[in-house]
Amino acid sequence: MTEDPTAPSPARRVRKLLARSVDDAQLARPVLALVSLLLLCVMILGGSFIPVPYVIERPxxxxxxxxxxxxxxxxxxxxxxxxxxxxxxxxxxxSVDGGPGYRVTPVEVVAAWFDRSKMVLPKEAVFPEGQTREQTVLNNTAxxxxxxxxxxxxxxxxxGLEYESVVMIAGVEEGAPADGTLEGGDVIVSVGGETASSLEGYRELIRATPEGRTVPMRVRRAGEELDLEVPSEMADGSPRMGVVLAAGYEFPMxxxxxxxxxxxxxxxxxxxxxxxxxxxxxxxxxxxxxxxxxxxxxxxxxxxxxxxxxxxxxxxxxxxxxxxxxxxxxxxxxxxxxxxxxxxxxxxxxxxxxxxxxxxxxxxxxxxxxxxxxxxx
Incomplete structure (x- = not known):
């Protein structure tokens, strides 16, 4: 039995195998690059929508x-x-973008950095940590x-016109116990039948309300005095109505x-x-x-x-x-x-x-x- 002269030698078969591997690798390179590019684009696009801890101030x-x-x-x-x-x-x-309940994205932050009419600030520099949207609205209203x-x-x-100092309800938090009972602008006349001469005096009267009880208050609203039972909830051992009390005034007009x-x-x-x-x-x-x-x-x-x-x-x-x-x-x-x-x-x-x-x-x-x-x- 003689050797077939057309059959490739072992060395030639190895060279062909190596050449085919190189060709396959060269073909795979652009495919791999394309896949990598697509993955990078997806990562960048996805990252552009991730909220970041900044706020943007604009006119x-x-x-x-x-x-x-x-x-x-x-x-x-x-x-x-x-x-x-x-x-x-x-x-x-x-106008502030990125406050509690809202968000800004990296794309918006980067664009704001190049706009002289805008200012980028860390969120905690503007809003206390953990502050909710409702609390922000309450604080701003008050x-x-x-x-x-x-x-x-x-x-x-x-x-040269005279006026009277009073203690008033400066704001009521949305969804808080007092929401729907007290209103911003109400002037406090008494709490539990007792009057006080200062803001802190009325706070002490409210804190003295027994747990689980409503806060009895008399307020003056639009010139009329109203007796109210204000719902509350206990927070840190004291009744919380969800209002801001502040020093105010009653004017002659x-x-x-x-x-x-x-x-x-x-x-x-x-x-x-x-x-x-x-x-x-x-x-x-x-x-x-x-x-x-x-x-x-x-x-x-x-x-x-x-x-x-x-x-x-x-x-x-x-x-x-x-x-x-x-x-x-x-x-x-x-x-x-x-x-x-x-x-x-x-x-x-x-x-x-x-x-x-x-x-x-x-x-x-x-x-x-x-x-x-x-x-x-």
Missing amino acids: GPAIDVLGEYDGEQILVIDGAETHPTDGALMMTTV AMSTSQQGAVAVALDEL DVQIAVGDIGGPSAGMIFSLSVYDELTPGALTGGHQIAGTGTIAVDGAVGPIGGIRQKMVGADESDAEFFLAPSANCDEVVGYEPEGLEVVAVTDFEDALDATETIAETGSAEGLPTCEDVNNE
Whole structure:
């Protein structure tokens, strides 16, 4: 039996096998690369929708307190003589993405980093850890309510008008035991038949309510006194109704400031100027468009706020000519003023009133303190 001369030798068979393996490997490379690319795209796409622990502050609307919001007159004063006015006193706002109950994605955060009108902050720098959406709404509502009360008090002090200090319900948490029984703005007359002279005094009376009992309260609402049995639940050994109690005032006139669901204390200074404007003859602004921000204390001090850069952008986009900024925020203002918006630094209500009257008379902020002046002191 002889060897077939056409049959491949063992060495040749090995070479062919190796060549076929190389060809298969070369064919597999682009397939593997394509699969890897697809997996990477899926990972990136999926990651772009994963919530991240940041919030994004962006410009909100600037709202003329002397005008309307959502078709409703913002400032309404009954029981006192008011006067027609002109121009605008704009409260400025910040919209926050990523608060409790909401989320932002990595894509949104990266885009905000490259937008000078937005600010990216760690979530815990804005909202306490564990705070719920309902608690956030309650805190913002209470802050807005107490801010409005303090603003009216400052304006009446400037006019020499007297008012009475009270303890009030500044806000009621949605879904809390007191929801549907107490209302924001209720003035506390007594708890369990007893009165107190201070905020802490009423808190002590509420804490003394036996476990499992409702809290008997008398409140004054819209001029009428009501006897209520307020449901509560025990939390940390004390009855919890789900309300915020705050120091408030009863004024010789009824002052209502309606701004929808906007919350927080930062419009206090503008509220004070607006109330003062409507209670005095003539247009305080001289017909100019003046925006601003800042908390207001009972002694008239204007306090710092968050998001002032976004508020200046919102004011500029709403055609404001001038902007009143708290002096304590001046380090965040310089270098970020929108072109054409004149920024004036104020430390208290007297400063804000003087600046507004000067603008009305001269049509200019020349000679008024700027944030550059404050930073160079």
